[in-house]
Amino acid sequence: xxxxxxxxxxxxxxxxxxxxxxxxxxxxxxxxxxxxxxxxxxxxxxxxxxxxxxxxxxxxxxxxxxxxxxxxxxxxxxxxxxxxxxxxxxxxxxxxxxxxxxxxxxxxxxxxxxxxxxxxxxxxxxxxxxxxxxxxxxxxxx
Numbered sequence: 001x002x003x004x005x006x007x008x009x010x011x012x013x014x015x016x017x018x019x020x021x022x023x024x025x026x027x028x029x030x031x032x033x034x035x036x037x038x039x040x041x042x043x044x045x046x047x048x049x050x051x052x053x054x055x056x057x058x059x060x061x062x063x064x065x066x067x068x069x070x071x072x073x074x075x076x077x078x079x080x081x082x083x084x085x086x087x088x089x090x091x092x093x094x095x096x097x098x099x100x101x102x103x104x105x106x107x108x109x110x111x112x113x114x115x116x117x118x119x120x121x122x123x124x125x126x127x128x129x130x131x132x133x134x135x136x137x138x139x140x141x142x
Contacts, residue, residue, distance in 0.1 A: 004066035006022075006043070007026055010050075012069060013067070014076060015052060025052065030052065030053040031050065031051070046063050047063060048063045058088060061082055062083050
């Protein structure tokens with residue numbers, strides 16, 4: 001039965017762009033086989049279910065063939081089957097939609113409105129030191 005290293009397989013079927021990124025994902029615990037965390041050197045065989053966490057969702061793939069040489073994108077369906085549940089894709093869509101709406105106020109780059117209020121607050125004409133007091137101190141003493 002053919003076997004392959006998990007990091008090479010994920011690179012070969014184009015889950016990750018480089019093998020280095022694939023092995024780092026394994027080391028950080030983002031990749032599991034049949035529910036258990038693994039090392040990059042772990043071998044896989046046909047029938048294994050691999051879960052890959054790429055926030056905000058967890059992708060699931062079923063191994064159909066164990067390969068270590070990178071293949072063309074059109075040949076990927078012969079090597080693996082995407083068994084990710086539809087609710088995970090709904091999470092992805094929701095995060096795309098709410099990504100810009102749920103920005104916490106004050107975090108990230110200020111908006112044009114924020115910048116204008118800040119400039120208005122720090123306007124040098126409002127902060128001048130030459131106060132004009134027209135008080136008649138003598139009249140108040142009487």
